Amino acid sequence: MNRLPYRLLALCSCAVLLTGCDHETLHKQRYAALFAIEQHANGLTGTVLDLGGAQSYHAAGDSVSDLLAALALEAGQSISTGHLSLLLLHGNVSQLLEEPVHSGTIVPTCAVLWTDEPIPGQWDAETDTPDAMLQAAIAQGDLPASTADRILGDLYGGSGVTAVASQTAGGLTLSLWDSSGFLGLLSTDAARGLALLSGDWDRFPLPAALGESAVTLTACKTKIAVRQVDDHIAFHLTLSLSVARQHGAAVSLSDVHRETIHAMVNAAMQETLTQQGGDLLFLREAACRDRYPDAETMTAAEWRICLQTATWEIELLQHS
Amino acid sequence: MTNTDRKDWTGGQGMALLLLCRLGLFFSHETPYSTAYALDVSMTALLQAALLLPLYFRNAPSAYQLPTWLARCQRVPCLLWCGYLVAQLYRLMDSLRAAKPPLLLLLLFGVLLYALTLPEVSAARAAGLTIALAGFAFLLLPITGFSTAHVLSLYTPVDTANLWGLEWAQSGELLLMPLLRQCQSPKAAKQSFCGWAIGKAVVIPLTIVFGAMQNGRLQNWEGNPFFLLLARTPLSDTFRMDGFWIWFAVGCAALAMVGILHRVKSVDRPSPFAVMGLLIPLAAVSGICILQPSALPVSLWHWLIPLFGIGIPWAAALYDRIHTCHERSAST
Structure with missing residues (x-):
């Protein structure tokens, strides 16, 4: 007896089961590109923009999972967040982010943007979404990447302080948060300094200064050394910079450019370390590596206090 | 004595099955990705290898055989372990938001039913092929993720108190080892043992170290951090490897179960009801583990494994030694 048709039938059934998608299932899904969550005193409201940018839906709920269920009811289709490119938050970042990441509702590598403005109930597909602006800002070194896993990693590890990309009336910048709430906004220089140190950018333009032409950095490798000076912790940051060639010729960093970089990194360290005790650059890991006393055993709160008295030196090297 | 005349599994295939057992749980369980855990895995593997080494390098072939009653006893923890693995696989599918995890389980049991009706050598060949494929895929990982790895993440301080014993509780392949040896020549058993020890003490810890460098400070989260690692490696945007790894994880667990059940089945004489006699208790155990996750707690594996x-292989070897000495003294 020829058993091949039966085997093929079994194989096809398996394939259908494995994909989990029949015709009906595919058309019952709506794929979200942007998910905005707004926190109110009596719960949450949320807006979802679908992947094509054609439609947006608005609903309310007590938790993020409730919100998604309400949005699905509003859309008449279940909402898939597997392809989400941006999570837009208005409210306490740490409270809003924890549930969707830990329940697996959003991908941990999803970009996160906080806004101080109330989120509109409808999105206009014709206007630029914040996602495109955020990606452009990261690519040109205005902001470091701000993803859910980094934010939660900094909140639970490090000193319990994290930086989140933020949209304010003044444009895109960085805000600092701890588990209790908002700590403050960083200056443009500090945000650029952190972006430079994080190395998430594609090209890092340095504007033209008096008598100097503009140059573009193509790479920056940061080395952090930690030591104890008197009764406080001291960091030595060595930045190895690569500069883009102009008209085929090598360009060296001028003193003005060096001062600009120095000022940006200094602002980043001043506003994160000294003012808030934030560890956004794996400083604790560097301290553990360099065997700084008690770095491994300190609690997050102790490490935060320790960082507030820290000093630092910045050394710039240029790759030939 | 059990099935002594069949020497089906070669050294490589035996090693593949043992590593697949470990990898099946490695992908399904919430493994913490930290240097401390990598060291724990490596140290535990070396300790386990040191404890088992004398058993594998004895020259007496009879020492490789478990008495039938002991082999029958060995079936119980093996079946429990398979049920535990099914439950962990279900949770992985659930955390990865697979479309229909219960249907996937039905499919898994269909696969097990079919695989157990095939000759055991087909499972051995499948295990060998799968581990070869895994070798290539594991080589690709560091190449893809080299640029996004943070070396400083290796120094992230972690609470090591919870790590102690975690690897012991995940070493289910130790339960299979005595049964696997029943169908291996002494040379093949030694090769399998050495391959398993190297894979577990070197390759898996290196993967954890690489994962720690990729995942940064977020070392624990719902679902397996391996898939967070995949999401962070830049090449996965170009070549979507997530699907491959998800099915590889399922394949590891399924093949490990097929191998274990084949070995458990061969303890007794062939019977037409043998397959269902294994799958029905397995379904019951996995159902309980899925509905009641604390049914088989980690502490249970700490002494069961x-x-x-x-313990039992050592007891069998000592019994064999005493028995041989007694026979010798009686003959002289």
Whole structure:
């Protein structure tokens, strides 16, 4: 007896089961590109923009999972967040982010943007979404990447302080948060300094200064050394910079450019370390590596206090 | 004595099955990705290898055989372990938001039913092929993720108190080892043992170290951090490898179960009801583990695995030694 048709039938059934998608299932899904969550005193409201940018839906709920269920009811289709490119938050970042990441509702590598403005109930597909602006800002070194896993990693590890990309009336910048709430906004220089140190950018333009032409950095490798000076912790940051060639010729960093970089990194360290005790650059890991006393055993709160008295030196090297 | 005349599994295939057992749980369980855990895995593997080494390098072939009653006893923890693995696989599918995890389980049991009706050598060949494929895929990982790895993440301080014993509780392949040896020549058993020890003490810890460098400070989260690692490696945007790894994880667990059940089945004489006699209790155990996750707690494996994975083979070897000495003294 020829058993091949039966085997093929079994194989096809398996394939259908494995994909989990029949015709009906595919058309019952709506794929979200942007998910905005707004926190109110009596719960949450949320807006979802679908992947094509054609439609947006608005609903309310007590938790993020409730919100998604309400949005699905509003859309008449279940909402898939597997392809989400941006999570837009208005409210306490740490409270809003924890549930969707830990329940697996959003991908941990999803970009996160906080806004101080109330989120509109409808999105206009014709206007630029914040996602495109955020990606452009990261690519040109205005902001470091701000993803859910980094934010939660900094909140639970490090000193319990994290930086989140933020949209304010003044444009895109960085805000600092701890588990209790908002700590403050960083200056443009500090945000650029952190972006430079994080190395998430594609090209890092340095504007033209008096008598100097503009140059573009193509790479920056940061080395952090930690030591104890008197009764406080001291960091030595060595930045190895690569500069883009102009008209085929090598360009060296001028003193003005060096001062600009120095000022940006200094602002980043001043506003994160000294003012808030934030560890956004794996400083604790560097301290553990360099065997700084008690770095491994300190609690997050102790490490935060320790960082507030820290000093630092910045050394710039240029790759030939 | 059990099935002594069949020497089906070669050294490579035996090693593949043992590593697949470990990898099946490695992908399904919430493994913490930290240097401390990588060291724990490596140290535990070396300790386990040191404890088992004398058993594998004895020259007396009879020492490789478990008495039938002991082999029958060994079936119980093996079946429990398979049920535990099914439950962990279900949770992985659930955390990865697979479309229909219960249907996937039905499919898994269909696969097990079919695989157990095939000759055991087909499972051995499948295990060998799968581990070869895994070798290539594991080589690709560091190449893809080299640029996004943070070396400083290796120094992230972690609470090591919870790590102690975690690897012991995940070493289910130790339960299979005595049964696997029943169908291996002494040379093949030695090769499998050495391959398993190297894979577990070197390759898996290196993967954890690489994962720690990729995942940064977020070392624990719902679902397996391996898939967070994949999401962070830049090449996965170009070549979507997530699907491959998800099915590889399922394949590891399924093949490990097929191998274990084949070995458990061969303890007794062939019977037409043998397959269902294994799958029905397996379905019951996995159902309980899925509905009641604390049914088989980690603390249970802390003594079940050393007892059945190391204690019983040692007891069998000592019994064999005493028996041989007694026979010799009687003959002289």
